Amino acid sequence: MDPKAEETIQIRQVAQKKALIDELKKMPIIEVACRKTDTGRTTYYRWREEDKEFARESDDAIKFGKSIINDLAESKVITGIKNDDRT
Numbered sequence: 665m666d667p668k669a670e671e672t673i674q675i676r677q678v679a680q681k682k683a684l685i686d687e688l689k690k691m692p693i694i695e696v697a698c699r700k701t702d703t704g705r706t707t708y709y710r711w712r713e714e715d716k717e718f719a720r721e722s723d724d725a726i727k728f729g730k731s732i733i734n735d736l737a738e739s740k741v742i743t744g745i746k747n748d749d750r751t
Contacts (some may be wrong), residue, residue: 669698677711680685680703680720681699681711682723683701683703684697684698684701684703684708684722685718685721685722685725686726687701687727688726688729689725689728689729690729690732691729691733692725692727692728692729692730694708708722711713718748
């Protein structure tokens, strides 16, 4: 492969991986993050296999995203309790 083309692909992949990590922090669902970043799920899992740092960052982002979602859910439950909403 042409070195310039390979460099261009590398630059694009780095940006796409960062975008995926950012999306996973907001919403820790792989399908959603892939869709929002226009990345195939197969590509995501291939990158995880090929790039252990990306795999670790993905895992960390998912954990962070889950904690945000859990905090939000707990907040909603507590607000409901305070408002005497038993549904």
